[in-house]
Amino acid sequence: MPAHEHESDTTTDPLAHERAHLTASRAALRAMREDAQALDIRDVTANWVNAAVLQAQIADRIKSLADLAHTPLFFGRLDYLHVVGAAQAEGAEGEQFYIGRRHVHDADGDPMVIDWRAPVSQPFYRASRNNPLDVGQRRRFGYTGGELTAYEDEHLTDPSEAAQTSKLLQAEIERPRVGPMRDIVATIQPEQDEIVRSELGGTVCVQGGPGTGKTAVGLHRVAYLLYAHRERLARTGTLVIGPNKSFLHYIEQVLPALGELQVKQATVDDLVTAQVEVRGTDEARAAVVKGDARMAEVLRRAIRSHVTMPAEPVMVVRGSRRWRVPAYEIEEMVKELLARDMRYGAAHEALPQRIAHAVLVRMEEAGEAPDDRVQNAVARTPAVKAAVKAIWPAVEPSKLVLRLLSDPEFLAAHADGLLSEDEQKAIVWTKPVRSVKSAKWSAADAVLIDEANDLVARTHSLGHVVIDEAQDLSPMQYRAVGRRCSTGSATVLGDLAQGTTPWSTQSWEQALHHLGKSDAVVEELTAGFRVPREVIAYASRLLPVISPGLAAVESVRESPGSLSVREVGAADTGGLDAAVVAACEESLEQEGSTGLIAADARIPALAAALTAAGHTWLSPGEETTAESRLTLVPASLAKGLEYDYVVLDEPAAVVDGEPDERTGLRRLYVALTRAVSGLIVLHAAQLPAELG
Numbered sequence: 065m066p067a068h069e070h071e072s073d074t075t076t077d078p079l080a081h082e083r084a085h086l087t088a089s090r091a092a093l094r095a096m097r098e099d100a101q102a103l104d105i106r107d108v109t110a111n112w113v114n115a116a117v118l119q120a121q122i123a124d125r126i127k128s129l130a131d132l133a134h135t136p137l138f139f140g141r142l143d144y145l146h147v148v149g150a151a152q153a154e155g156a157e158g159e160q161f162y163i164g165r166r167h168v169h170d171a172d173g174d175p176m177v178i179d180w181r182a183p184v185s186q187p188f189y190r191a192s193r194n195n196p197l198d199v200g201q202r203r204r205f206g207y208t209g210g211e212l213t214a215y216e217d218e219h220l221t222d223p224s225e226a227a228q229t230s231k232l233l234q235a236e237i238e239r240p241r242v243g244p245m246r247d248i249v250a251t252i253q254p255e256q257d258e259i260v261r262s263e264l265g266g267t268v269c270v271q272g273g274p275g276t277g278k279t280a281v282g283l284h285r286v287a288y289l290l291y292a293h294r295e296r297l298a299r300t301g302t303l304v305i306g307p308n309k310s311f312l313h314y315i316e317q318v319l320p321a322l323g324e325l326q327v328k329q330a331t332v333d334d335l336v337t338a339q340v341e342v343r344g345t346d347e348a349r350a351a352v353v354k355g356d357a358r359m360a361e362v363l364r365r366a367i368r369s370h371v372t373m374p375a376e377p378v379m380v381v382r383g384s385r386r387w388r389v390p391a392y393e394i395e396e397m398v399k400e401l402l403a404r405d406m407r408y409g410a411a412h413e414a415l416p417q418r419i420a421h422a423v424l425v426r427m428e429e430a431g432e433a434p435d436d437r438v439q440n441a442v443a444r445t446p447a448v449k450a451a452v453k454a455i456w457p458a459v460e461p462s463k464l465v466l467r468l469l470s471d472p473e474f475l476a477a478h479a480d481g482l483l484s485e486d487e488q489k490a491i492v493w494t495k496p497v498r499s500v501k502s503a504k505w506s507a508a509d510a511v512l513i514d515e516a517n518d519l520v521a522r523t524h525s526l527g528h529v530v531i532d533e534a535q536d537l538s539p540m541q542y543r544a545v546g547r548r549c550s551t552g553s554a555t556v557l558g559d560l561a562q563g564t565t566p567w568s569t570q571s572w573e574q575a576l577h578h579l580g581k582s583d584a585v586v587e588e589l590t591a592g593f594r595v596p597r598e599v600i601a602y603a604s605r606l607l608p609v610i611s612p613g614l615a616a617v618e619s620v621r622e623s624p625g626s627l628s629v630r631e632v633g634a635a636d637t638g639g640l641d642a643a644v645v646a647a648c649e650e651s652l653e654q655e656g657s658t659g660l661i662a663a664d665a666r667i668p669a670l671a672a673a674l675t676a677a678g679h680t681w682l683s684p685g686e687e688t689t690a691e692s693r694l695t696l697v698p699a700s701l702a703k704g705l706e707y708d709y710v711v712l713d714e715p716a717a718v719v720d721g722e723p724d725e726r727t728g729l730r731r732l733y734v735a736l737t738r739a740v741s742g743l744i745v746l747h748a749a750q751l752p753a754e755l756g
Contacts, residue, residue: 082141082205083212085162089137089176093168097129128166136210138164138177140188141203145196145221158200163188165322180322181291189257196220253277259587260284264293264528267549267584269556269572273617274603274737275594278557279704282530283315285555287322289528300527300552304329305545307533310685311704332541333507335548336514340462344504348566348723350490354508355538355567357578358482360515365478366468367408367519370457373398378451380423380442385430387423394419398455408459409520416443416452461516462500465509469493511540514547523547533704534558534575538567542578554581561611562703564730566723590615594706596623599743603736606754610730629745640714640748641673647711647744648679648694654741656708657688657695661735663717664698670713671696703734710739716749729754 105118131137144158161178163185168177178185187197199220206214219225259281262268268285272278286304290297304327306312312329319327333342346354353359374394380387397418401411420442427434442448468475470493479488497503505513517523529549531537535558537545545554556579560569569575576584592600597619604616632643644660651658660681662670674681674696681696682688684705688695697705699718712718712735719728729752736743 079212079215082215085176086137086212088170089162089164089168090131092170092176093129093131093137095171096168097126097131100126100129132165135165136205136207136212137166137168138162139205139207140164141201141205142185142188142191142199143201143203145198145200158198161185179291181288186257186261190254191220192254193220253591253593255589255591256281256284260288262585264289264296265553267554267556267576267579267581269534269558269576269584269586270589271559271572271586271614272557272589273559273561273592273614274600274734275592275619276589276617277593278559278589279532281589282532282555282557283318284322286327286528286530287319290327293527297527300525302327303526303529303548305335305529305531306331307536307704308701310701311532313685314704332537332544333510336510336544337507339517340500340505340510340513342505342507342510344506344509346506346508347490351506351508351538352567353483353487353491354506354512355540357539357543359512359540360543362468362475362479362482363464363512363516364519366464366474367459367516368402369478370408370459371398371402372455374451374455378419378447380445380447382423382427382442387426389419389422389426393422394451394455397422401456407518407520407522410522412452412456412458415456416448419443419448419451459516459520460500461520462513464516465512466497466500466503468512469509470497508538508540511538511544514544515540518547523550525549525551527552528554530555530557532557533562535560535563535569536565537569537575538565539574539578542575543580546578546580550580554579554584556581556584561607561614562730562734563611564700564703564722564727564734566727568727568730588615590618592617592619593621594740595619595737596621596626596739596741596743598623598627599739600737602627602629602743602755603733605756606729606733606736606752609754610726610733623741626739626742627745628743629751630747632746632748640746641669643746644670644711644713645673645677645679647746648674649677651709651711651742651744652693654709656741657693658709658711659695659697659702659705659707659738660711660713661697661699661702661718661738662713663721664700665721666713666717667696667698697738699731699735702738706738706740708740709742710735710744712736712743712745714747714749715745715751715755716747719752 100122103122105115105122140163142161142163144160146158161184162176163180164177165180166177167175167179167182169175180188187199188202191197191199191202202218202220204216204218205212206216256277259268259270262285270278270281272281283304286302290302304312304315306315306329308331312331315327315329374391377391378389378394380389397415401414401418404411406414417439420439423442424434424439427438468478469491472488472492475483475488475492503509514523526548529545529552531545531554534542534556556572556575558569558572560572563569572586573582576582576586595603595617600617600619607614607616630643630647632640644662648658648660660670660674671681674694679694680692681694682692684695684697684701686695695705695707699721715732715735718732718735719725722728722731732752736745
């Protein structure tokens with residue numbers, strides 16, 4: 065499967081032919097955009113509301129038809145053996161389709177590029193020699209700076225052609241990471257494509273080690289579902305949840321290359337802080353307790369404790385008549401509402417109607433003929449309002465959480481049998497707080513308030529939610545996400561070995577239970593495409609300690625010399641800092657980006673050493689350029705990032721920077737697996753024994 069570079073511009077040159085098709089396709093896309101811009105809707109809408117809606121749809125259409133300069137319009141071609149979806153005459157030629165990020169048609173409406181999500185495109189990802197799916201030839205295209213520069217053919221039905229790894233696919237994965245995010249739609253593998261195209265109704269959990277492409281799978285799945293179920297998801301909504309703002313910036317760059325421009329994005333903190341400002345932090349012990357699923361039951365008990373059984377009857381005056389509803393009858397109503405376990409706020413709204421209905425029954429028994437308007441009027445009478453206020457008072461969620469965290473006796477009453485005394489002491493505030501506004505809420509507190517909000521009124525559910533780096537969520541955070549897709553589905557992405565929070569996920573079974581999706585399918589990706597084999601094998605030495613039983617990633621990329629572990633002795637001139645600067649300079653001699661990863665406490669010293677040596681550097685999340693290719697990365701922010709070359713400073717310091725050894729070794733595992741082409745590990749202290 066040789067890759068062909070451009071050699072001539074003759075009409076018989078296949079590359080010249082493909083370049084001509086690219087030029088024609090771009091022209092057709094421009095024409096489609098111009099047609100959309102020229103649409104005149106003045107005479108086709110009945111009113112200004114319809115006009116505004118249609119104008120917004122046209123604006124979205126124009127935006128979607130933009131030609132993205134750094135994203136190839138098509139990346140592959142399928143030559144089918146037969147006409148797709150039709151009876152094939154003996155000896156007739158099959159159809160040919162170019163596969164790309166979006167559909168493009170010519171002036172006659174004939175397709176020039178097929179959307180990668182269309183059914184006819186699926187064999188580009190799934191076809192093999194064992195199952196060619198009626199594809200005679202699969203062609204991949206190579207691009208340099210947006211220009212089509214190479215192609216590679218795979219003849220799936222030719223028994224004489226040996227199966228090989230695609231060189232262009234390998235080159236795309238290994239391409240230096242400088243400038244805008246590269247196109248990822250061309251690199252999806254068969255096992256990943258099966259997950260991408262799984263049905264909307266089912267929740268999928270993807271366990272994937274470093275470099276297995278789980279984030280790419282999640283983003284492709286969003287784009288595919290929006291393509292296949294656009295009308296339904298337009299009504300119900302789609303959300304991508306990421307671990308931090310840097311990740312959200314990353315997916316903003318990637319989704320347009322997948323054919324999608326409008327997907328809502330948020331962190332878990334964004335979801336739960338709509339009604340409260342986070343200004344405080346928790347110690348790890350307190351955060352673990354607040355994030356425990358038992359807190360949901362503590363909150364449930366606390367909110368239901370506001371319900372008081374009636375001691376007196378309700379007397380309703382209507383005109384000259386008085387209607388009496390005895391206390392025992394109201395108590396039955398209250399018990400029935402409690403037994404139904406409905407939302408507290410819904411029951412608060414239902415109780416006055418139940419009482420009013422009892423009054424209407426008495427009116428009818430007395431010969432009157434009241435209707436629904438009378439029942440509503442009775443429900444609003446002072447006597448009924450006063451009774452409901454005493455029996456089932458309104459509850460403000462943030463005030464409820466405030467009381468739990470500031471009143472030890474109130475907490476003890478509702479945490480009895482759930483939280484130990486030590487756990488209760490860990491979460492109670494030591495200083496009294498006057499009000500909700502003056503409280504220095506933590507991120508974990510905001511999740512508790514979100515839970516309490518849902519106990520009062522149901523949280524709105526979306527059609528589909530994707531959550532990445534899910535292994536770092538607490539059980540209460542899973543519940544918060546689960547509320548956002550209670551009637552929809554989810555795609556859960558993560559790696560148990562990379563869990564670096566004190567409350568990180570121990571098993572996907574537990575996580576999916578807290579999410580409310582216990583019936584989800586768990587898929588494991590073990591084929592690595594990003595991290596070189598030598599590097600991932602070295603990092604995988606930590607797996608038996610940090611995540612026993614988890615399969616190590618098997619990298620498909622051999623890269624001899626990609627790993628260098630160097631001890632810096634006391635006799636070395638300038639010590640560790642100088643050696644690290646020299647290693648960065650060595651890496652920067654190569655093409656692409658370099659990330660210097662170190663324990664957070666080591667960052668100031670390394671920053672000073674880089675400055676003294678005349679080097680400038682970027683912070684994590686900042687885009688690399690040809691002039692600025694070095695990023696200084698605190699180990700706590702390394703997760704999810706990738707660099708062509710990584711220099712890792714003092715592994716022992718990375719481990720020591722965490723509150724416990726297992727979390728420290730997991731942080732080290734993350735740092736060791738950020739490199740795409742080469743990793744240099746420098747240490748003056750002894751390496752962790754697990755790397756032995």
